[in-house]
Amino acid sequence: MRIGLFIPCYVDQFYPRAAVATLELLEKLGVEVVYPLRQTCCGQPMANSGYEHLTKESNELFIQNFKEFDYIVAPSGSCVLHLKDHLHSDKHPADAAAIRGKVYELIEFLTDVLQVEKLEASFPHKVGLHQSCHGQRGLKLSQMSEVVAPAFSKPEQFLNMVQGLELIPLTRQDECCGFGGTFCVAEEAVSVKMGKDRVADHLQHEAAYITGADMSCLMHMEGILRRQKSNVKVLHIAEILNAQEL
Amino acid sequence: MKEVKDHATLAEQFNIDEPRVNWHDETLWFVRQKRDRAAHAIPDWELLRETASGIKQHVLSNLHDYLEQFEANAKANGITVHWAADAVEHNQIVLSILQQHGVNRMVKSKSMLTEECHLNDYLEQHGVEVIDSDLGERIVQLAKEPPSHIVLPCIHKKKEEIGEIFHEHLGSPAGMADPQVLTETARHHLREVFITRRAALTGVNFAVAETGEFIVCTNEGNADMGTHLADVHIACMGIEKLIPKREHLGVFLRLLARSATGQPITTYSSHFRKPRPGHEIHMVLVDNGRSTQLGREDFRNSLKCIRCGACMNTCPVYRRSGGHSYHNAVAGPIGAILAPNLDMHKNADLPFASTLCGSCSNVCPVKIDIHDQLYKWRQVIVKEGYADKKKGMGMKLMTQTFASPAAFQSAGKAGRWLLKNAPFTVNNQLNPWYKQREMPVPPKESFGEWYRKNRKKNEQ
Numbered sequence: 127m128r129i130g131l132f133i134p135c136y137v138d139q140f141y142p143r144a145a146v147a148t149l150e151l152l153e154k155l156g157v158e159v160v161y162p163l164r165q166t167c168c169g170q171p172m173a174n175s176g177y178e179h180l181t182k183e184s185n186e187l188f189i190q191n192f193k194e195f196d197y198i199v200a201p202s203g204s205c206v207l208h209l210k211d212h213l214h215s216d217k218h219p220a221d222a223a224a225i226r227g228k229v230y231e232l233i234e235f236l237t238d239v240l241q242v243e244k245l246e247a248s249f250p251h252k253v254g255l256h257q258s259c260h261g262q263r264g265l266k267l268s269q270m271s272e273v274v275a276p277a278f279s280k281p282e283q284f285l286n287m288v289q290g291l292e293l294i295p296l297t298r299q300d301e302c303c304g305f306g307g308t309f310c311v312a313e314e315a316v317s318v319k320m321g322k323d324r325v326a327d328h329l330q331h332e333a334a335y336i337t338g339a340d341m342s343c344l345m346h347m348e349g350i351l352r353r354q355k356s357n358v359k360v361l362h363i364a365e366i367l368n369a370q371e372l
Numbered sequence: 373m374k375e376v377k378d379h380a381t382l383a384e385q386f387n388i389d390e391p392r393v394n395w396h397d398e399t400l401w402f403v404r405q406k407r408d409r410a411a412h413a414i415p416d417w418e419l420l421r422e423t424a425s426g427i428k429q430h431v432l433s434n435l436h437d438y439l440e441q442f443e444a445n446a447k448a449n450g451i452t453v454h455w456a457a458d459a460v461e462h463n464q465i466v467l468s469i470l471q472q473h474g475v476n477r478m479v480k481s482k483s484m485l486t487e488e489c490h491l492n493d494y495l496e497q498h499g500v501e502v503i504d505s506d507l508g509e510r511i512v513q514l515a516k517e518p519p520s521h522i523v524l525p526c527i528h529k530k531k532e533e534i535g536e537i538f539h540e541h542l543g544s545p546a547g548m549a550d551p552q553v554l555t556e557t558a559r560h561h562l563r564e565v566f567i568t569r570r571a572a573l574t575g576v577n578f579a580v581a582e583t584g585e586f587i588v589c590t591n592e593g594n595a596d597m598g599t600h601l602a603d604v605h606i607a608c609m610g611i612e613k614l615i616p617k618r619e620h621l622g623v624f625l626r627l628l629a630r631s632a633t634g635q636p637i638t639t640y641s642s643h644f645r646k647p648r649p650g651h652e653i654h655m656v657l658v659d660n661g662r663s664t665q666l667g668r669e670d671f672r673n674s675l676k677c678i679r680c681g682a683c684m685n686t687c688p689v690y691r692r693s694g695g696h697s698y699h700n701a702v703a704g705p706i707g708a709i710l711a712p713n714l715d716m717h718k719n720a721d722l723p724f725a726s727t728l729c730g731s732c733s734n735v736c737p738v739k740i741d742i743h744d745q746l747y748k749w750r751q752v753i754v755k756e757g758y759a760d761k762k763k764g765m766g767m768k769l770m771t772q773t774f775a776s777p778a779a780f781q782s783a784g785k786a787g788r789w790l791l792k793n794a795p796f797t798v799n800n801q802l803n804p805w806y807k808q809r810e811m812p813v814p815p816k817e818s819f820g821e822w823y824r825k826n827r828k829k830n831e832q
């Protein structure tokens with residue numbers, strides 16, 4: 127099984143440690159991972175702003191980079207959701223369709239494809255899990271509170287495999303953090319207010335770390351935490367699942 | 373012409389008073405939790421939603437036939453049926469009915485449609501006094517404000533503020549903020565209104581094609597008081613409110629109140645079928661853009677809406693920006709997909725007032741794909757040229773960067789260099805990110821650079 131590793135543009139530039147953790151974690155689990163060097167962005171920032179028609183070239187590039195792999199895995203729920211829903215190509219429609227069917231968010235891949243049941247990881251800290259909306263409601267990584275159906279959470283299932291980790295409860299289990307792509311600058315006031323409230327929920331329950339499967343939400347909350355001079359840190363879930371702290 | 377303020381600007385103003393935003397958010401979250409408890413108490417909730425959605429889908433696909441069936445049955449029952457193509461026509465019809473009866477004072481209950489058509493202003497200009505009889509509506513009417521929520525029209529007002537309004541207009545004691553006393557004050561004032569008005573207008577929650585009857589759901593019973601005491605009952609209804617049969621009503625009544633407030637059912641679900649002897653019922657069937665929306669394949673689903681308001685209560689943006697920031701009769705997520713259909717220029721900002729978190733679509737009792745429609749509206753609005761031109765230029769630049777790996781890598785490098793060595797270029801008040809958030813700390817190398825160094829063997 128050959129996996130193409132897709133690292134979203136802002137993770138590549140600002141959070142390489144999340145990408146390294148993703149790579150190492152997958153390697154540890156025995157799969158062959160390749161990072162195609164000519165990759166850039168999935169096109170989501172344009173598409174969510176109403177410029178989906180401008181994503182043609184980045185779509186073609188994505189297809190070139192990733193069409194040959196058995197699976198494509200990325201540490202970002204929202205980029206993966208975008209690709210699943212909106213990656214299209216006039217020139218290579220079959221390749222685009224195939225990619226839409228084989229692109230996975232990391233946790234989704236670990237659960238549904240690799241069916242991992244055990245991890246050698248330890249992280250003895252209090253951790254709050256932020257369920258990012260695109261992962262949760264879009265990719266169904268966990269049940270949402272609106273829907274009347276049995277509860278489940280794939281990210282939680284994994285965090286529970288980590289030794290020493292204490293998952294804190296949240297008052298609002300799945301409230302949006304307010305990042306929302308360009309929303310975070312176009313609607314700055316509301317975005318920040320949402321982020322502050324989201325962070326406060328974690329702080330009230332004494333989290334030392336906030337984690338999640340979407341680095342973008344975490345970047346937004348980190349910006350707020352640092353402005354508040356808080357000691358609470360954000361870590362991508364891959365960093366925790368790959369951690370060996372004693 | 374004065375430009376309308378956009379959602380972001382209005383929401384920013386709303387956010388100046390943070391404790392108030394907290395209060396607004398918590399009040400609505402409380403309602404959302406009540407809805408959750410009520411929904412989770414029904415094991416077949418999701419089946420109910422699916423059924424409701426299917427019935428509405430069917431109605432929308434056969435709207436013409438059902439409207440004709442409804443009209444024929446309503447007429448046979450003695451109801452006078454009028455058709456209005458748009459808001460202006462709707463207002464004219466209402467006025468002409470009133471004028472025929474020499475009525476210049478009317479009592480009104482439960483109608484967002486008349487808000488949408490700006491009926492009150494129109495009637496006022498033509499010398500007709502309108503009193504809204506539902507408590508929330510009456511409060512905002514006295515405050516000279518539009519409702520901020522379709523089910524909880526004055527949810528943005530605290531009881532102390534309502535006390536002040538009542539003190540000024542209805543003579544309650546100064547400083548009185550006890551909800552019990554305030555409700556009593558309103559009741560007494562409205563009793564007088566009910567017994568003196570000869571015409572009453574109501575909205576319509578559901579109209580049944582099979583029987584030609586219509587149903588008005590209220591908690592205060594004011595619609596009934598108004599209509600039972602008046603000689604003329606005018607009912608105004610958007611053409612999408614039809615359901616085929618009476619037996620379908622059970623599905624919607626179970627969903628409506630639970631989704632709206634967490635109640636099992638509204639206190640009154642009143643059926644109106646035929647006028648009493650000597651009385652009249654007029655039904656105004658209003659299009660006002662609905663058939664246009666029906667013709668927009670991507671957006672026709674929005675016409676399934678039963679106006680429960682659940683999407684607003686759950687919306688994290690609505691809760692923190694307030695209903696008025698949507699500058700449209702229907703606020704919140706559903707308003708943001710209905711409004712561009714009514715006026716794309718004025719409402720081009722609304723589909724962007726969302727993080728696309730998707731909570732609205734999953735809370736919606738008739739399963740409207742609200743957040744997907746918001747995404748689709750964004751594409752339409754940009755294509756039709758209603759988006760901000762500056763943003764378009766930025767997007768083109770971004771597109772070029774992302775289309776070329778080399779450009780992307782050097783732009784990334786430059787960006788990280790800038791953040792590290794000249795942070796003042798981004799850490800300033802012109803950068804909306806930086807206003808209340810720190811920028812990420814730039815790492816010494818990107819993942820791509822790290823990979824080239826550490827995983828040489830895989831280099832392609």
Ligand code: SF4
Binds near residue numbers: 735736
């Ligand atoms: S869109 Fe759905 S949730 Fe929102 S008001 Fe209409 S029916 Fe209720």
